[in-house]
Amino acid sequence: MIVIGLGTGRSGTASLAKLLNAQQDALCFHEMNPSSVRFAGTPRPFINAIDEYQTILDGGDPSMLTVDLSRQVVVKAYDELCKMNQVRLIGDIAFYYLTYVEMLAARNPNIRFLCLRRDIEATVASWMHKSSIPRWRSKYLADRLGAMITRSPFHESRNFWMNHNGEYWEPDPVWDKCFPKFEAKSKPEAIRKYCEYYYEKADGIAPKLAGVFRYVDAEYMNDIDYQKEILSFVGIPSDQHVFTDAHIHRSDYRKKMPR
Structure with missing residues (x-):
């Protein structure tokens, strides 16, 4: 099977x-x-x-x-x-x-x-945790300082559920394309819409x-x-x-x- x-x-x-x-x-x-x-x-x-x-x-x-x-x-x-x-x-x-x-x-x-x-x-909370970018405190401070010096974005998380320009959330060329995108006022709202959409489609199948x-x-x-x-x-x-x-x-x- x-x-x-x-x-x-x-x-x-x-x-x-x-x-x-x-x-x-x-x-x-x-x-x-x-x-x-x-x-x-x-x-x-x-x-x-x-x-x-x-x-x-x-x-x-x-x-x-x-x-x-x-x-x-x-x-x-x-x-x-x-x-x-x-x-x-x-x-x-x-x-x-x-x-x-x-x-x-x-x-x-x-x-x-x-x-x-x-x-x-529970799924929203889990995805919020999973999509964050964890760093040790020293690494966090070093990366933030480096971003300020080079004037480049400092990313603390990824967002697979909204279209964005990479300024606030880190782009991911593999996983970004694997999720549908939603209009939302926040990342948790977008994840929630994704879950609702997913189960609606599954209920139809x-x-x-x-x-x-x-x-x-x-x-x-x-x-x-x-x-x-x-x-x-x-x-x-x-x-x-x-x-x-x-x-x-x-x-x-x-x-x-x-x-």
């Missing part, structure tokens, strides 16, 4: 990747090739990835996969893939799949889509792809029964490996969120 995880980011990707990668003969990337894609308008890299995944599942050479080798996390996963004798499940988790989901579903019936979902305010698309709520990823549901959905009904170190709680998630 091919599994594509999506979501706004900062929404449980690490837990989902951990779950999928724990399965026998399975490998799931995390943002496998961001350098080659945009949030919309670049279908070919996604089509290539799905076709390459299917070739690997059919017994092809695992090294015949296009990945972004500038990212160490991807290099590690790719090297692990190349050592595998058999691959039964392969995929990728990245927020930028959203606009390509329906196209990919039509391309290959073996794909299952897992859309991560998290409280929006879900009924069209019933049976191959489902939400995964981050707050329930510690629940072993919930993990088993996810694994069954992606085609692993037995021999499931769940988080043996997870804190098990019995939240009645079925009544709280629609599937």
Whole structure:
């Protein structure tokens, strides 16, 4: 099976990747090739990835996969893939799949889509932290002084969700193009609009792809029964490996969120 995880980011990707990668003969990337894609308008890299995944599942050479080798996390996963004798499940988790989901579903019936979902305010706070540029105090003072001397911008964070000229926020040639842009009075407002937009689009896709698309709520990823549901959905009904170190709680998630 091919599994594509999506979501706004900062929404449980690490837990989902951990779950999928724990399965026998399975490998799931995390943002496998961001350098080659945009949030919309670049279908070919996604089509290539799905076709390459299917070739690997059919017994092809695992090294015949296009990945972004500038990212160490991807290099590690790719090297692990190349050592595998058999691959039964392969995929990728990245927020930028959203606009390509329906196209990919039509391309290959073996794909299952897992859309991560998290409280929006918590996601905004997490993105605000993630997009900041951390510095030791001495480095902060040195960089600020250097910017004053050279009359160049001093950046304390990045902003992937608004169009800007790079004066206040640091431009990022890889990630800026991977997010949609919004008109907003502040960066938190732009992130909030992004999350609302993302879930609105996902809600429109879900009924069209019933049976191959489902939400995964981050707050329930510690629940072993919930993990088993996810694994069954992606085609692993037995021999499931769940988080043996997870804190098990019995939240009645079925009544709280629609599937």
